[in-house]
Amino acid sequence: MSQVLDSGMVINDSMGSLDSVKSEVITVEQDPTSKELAFIHYLVSNELYGDAQYSLNALEQDSSILEGQKDSIEYFQGWLSYYQRDFDNSLNHFNQIDKQSELLVASQFFSVMCLLELGDNVGAEGLLNEISSKDRPDIAELKILYQSGFALLKRDYAAYDSLVALYKTNNYLIAAERTGFDQYANDLRVYKDKSPLVAGLLSALVPGLGKYYAGYKGHPFGALAITLPFAAPAIELAILAGLTSPLFIASGALFGLFYFGNIWGSALSVKTHKSDYYGEIDYNIVIDLHVPLRRVF
Amino acid sequence: MCLLEGYSKDLNEYAGRADSLFNEGAYQEASIEFERLAYQATSNTERTIAIVRKSDCLVALSNFHSAKSNLLRINYFSLNDSIVFEARFKTAYSAYLDEDFSLANNQMFLIRQYLPEIYHRKSTTLYALSLNEDRSWTEAHELLIADLAKRSIPQHEKDSIIQELNSAYNEKDFPKYRDPEKAKNLSSVLPGLGQLYAGYPQDAAFTWFFLAAGLATGAYTAFVFRYFVTGLSIWGGIGERLYSGGVRRSAFLAEKKNYNTARRYNDSLKMLILQLNY
Numbered sequence: 155m156s157q158v159l160d161s162g163m164v165i166n167d168s169m170g171s172l173d174s175v176k177s178e179v180i181t182v183e184q185d186p187t188s189k190e191l192a193f194i195h196y197l198v199s200n201e202l203y204g205d206a207q208y209s210l211n212a213l214e215q216d217s218s219i220l221e222g223q224k225d226s227i228e229y230f231q232g233w234l235s236y237y238q239r240d241f242d243n244s245l246n247h248f249n250q251i252d253k254q255s256e257l258l259v260a261s262q263f264f265s266v267m268c269l270l271e272l273g274d275n276v277g278a279e280g281l282l283n284e285i286s287s288k289d290r291p292d293i294a295e296l297k298i299l300y301q302s303g304f305a306l307l308k309r310d311y312a313a314y315d316s317l318v319a320l321y322k323t324n325n326y327l328i329a330a331e332r333t334g335f336d337q338y339a340n341d342l343r344v345y346k347d348k349s350p351l352v353a354g355l356l357s358a359l360v361p362g363l364g365k366y367y368a369g370y371k372g373h374p375f376g377a378l379a380i381t382l383p384f385a386a387p388a389i390e391l392a393i394l395a396g397l398t399s400p401l402f403i404a405s406g407a408l409f410g411l412f413y414f415g416n417i418w419g420s421a422l423s424v425k426t427h428k429s430d431y432y433g434e435i436d437y438n439i440v441i442d443l444h445v446p447l448r449r450v451f
Numbered sequence: 452m453c454l455l456e457g458y459s460k461d462l463n464e465y466a467g468r469a470d471s472l473f474n475e476g477a478y479q480e481a482s483i484e485f486e487r488l489a490y491q492a493t494s495n496t497e498r499t500i501a502i503v504r505k506s507d508c509l510v511a512l513s514n515f516h517s518a519k520s521n522l523l524r525i526n527y528f529s530l531n532d533s534i535v536f537e538a539r540f541k542t543a544y545s546a547y548l549d550e551d552f553s554l555a556n557n558q559m560f561l562i563r564q565y566l567p568e569i570y571h572r573k574s575t576t577l578y579a580l581s582l583n584e585d586r587s588w589t590e591a592h593e594l595l596i597a598d599l600a601k602r603s604i605p606q607h608e609k610d611s612i613i614q615e616l617n618s619a620y621n622e623k624d625f626p627k628y629r630d631p632e633k634a635k636n637l638s639s640v641l642p643g644l645g646q647l648y649a650g651y652p653q654d655a656a657f658t659w660f661f662l663a664a665g666l667a668t669g670a671y672t673a674f675v676f677r678y679f680v681t682g683l684s685i686w687g688g689i690g691e692r693l694y695s696g697g698v699r700r701s702a703f704l705a706e707k708k709n710y711n712t713a714r715r716y717n718d719s720l721k722m723l724i725l726q727l728n729y
Binding site for chain 2: 193196197202204205208209383384386387389390391394395401405
């Protein structure tokens with residue numbers, strides 16, 4: 155958790171000692187800016203984002219704030235925007251933090267997540283690799299977790315295996331996510347690619363069967379229920395009215411639309427299912443990358 | 452009630468500033484100042500007072516949901532009766548404005564269960580209004596009559612009010628509750644029946660008209676042109692659409708009817724209760 159120092163600067167007390175029991179100690183001096191920053195910290199911690207934003211905006215107008223305090227304000231602004239999922243704005247604030255600031259590492263991790271949420275995976279990974287974990291074993295472990303998450307997002311299982319081998323401790327702050335990543339890695343490895351051609355052929359034989367093959371277990375019955383009612387009148391009209399009758403042509407065209415549409419849909423569903431499956435795991439990976447930020451910083 | 456009395460000397464300055472902002476109509480700023488008071492409070496009483504005052508700001512900003520959530524943070528341990536009453540009443544009030552009537556009733560129930568009788572009277576109006584909204588009209592009626600018995604007004608006035616209340620709360624006038632689940636089931640048995648039960652006969656007639664039209668077209672195709680499967684498909688297709696759509700619509704219509712009838716009835720009761728100055 156973060157602290158607000160006497161100077162009004164916010165630092166993270168867990169950075170140096172992740173294994174120690176964390177406490178949310180707010181040290182408040184008489185300096186009004188420091189007091190205000192401590193109050194804003196309390197507001198954000200209690201998820202009173204509207205109040206925090208209002209107070210921060212008011213504080214930013216204060217001309218007497220010190221350089222370190224400016225970093226704290228930017229950090230809180232970034233933090234606030236991050237929790238409100240305004241990642242563009244969050245990134246802008248985190249980028250304002252001085253390179254020498256104690257808040258730099260925390261802001262870099264938040265920035266990584268902002269970039270990831272904004273779809274800039276390459277930029278996020280680049281920034282992650284820049285984070286210095288020198289003499290900070292806790293940050294090094296957190297960095298490994300993030301790098302392993304990125305390896306999974308890229309489906310680079312060899313990189314994932316080599317990264318997880320680098321863990322030196324079983325840090326409780328990231329233990330749940332480590333277990334989760336192992337499970338995702340396993341799920342991704344066992345997923346079997348299906349053939350769109352086979353799916354299409356199966357649906358040509360029995361409407362909907364291709365979707366079952368693709369992995370949508372409940373869909374075939376729906377496809378069958380839609381296609382069959384069009385097949386029956388088309389067959390009847392073919393027999394009774396003849397293949398050249400306008401009635402058969404109309405009903406046959408309608409049936410054909412659903413029948414061939416279903417075959418095409420089944421072939422496409424192979425890709426869709428794969429995308430859904432990967433999408434769900436990617437979503438979980440990103441969530442699992444967000445969670446430790448709240449715990450660690 | 453002057454809540455500032457509950458503060459320690461050191462915090463009075465902050466409280467005064469927050470109150471001034473509130474009085475000036477700067478509710479957003481006042482809300483933050485009261486939150487600051489809650490943050491700096493050294494006792495649960497101070498914190499509670501600040502939270503209650505913050506809820507006043509949020510209600511003034513018409514942010515009823517936030518006002519309710521804000522008040523639900525209160526820890527009732529070691530608070531005196533007047534503060535407990537103020538906190539529970541404000542919670543019920545913001546819950547009522549946020550249309551969370553079960554929470555409002557729950558807070559009122561707790562006032563009646565755990566606080567001395569002097570506080571009951573102060574909460575009667577809100578409790579009755581909230582019970583009305585929860586369709587508990589009999590309880591609201593009993594509550595108003597019981598409260599009236601404790602009031603020190605001449606007997607003939609009491610009799611007149613009782614007469615008005617009995618007339619307004621006549622059981623025969625209570626809006627009939629249409630169970631959405633029952634409406635759904637009825638429409639499952641016979642399309643249109645659920646709509647009829649929900650109180651929308653024109654909707655039922657519309658369903659029957661289209662069912663009959665589908666049946667006629669299907670029968671015509673089957674028996675005149677001798678395309679039996681095609682005729683059956685036409686009727687089945689139209690019937691299925693009307694059937695599944697009608698089942699869902701019946702439940703929706705029952706809920707709509709319940710809301711409209713209760714709204715009309717409760718609005719008339721609200722006028723009466725406020726007029727009687729409970």
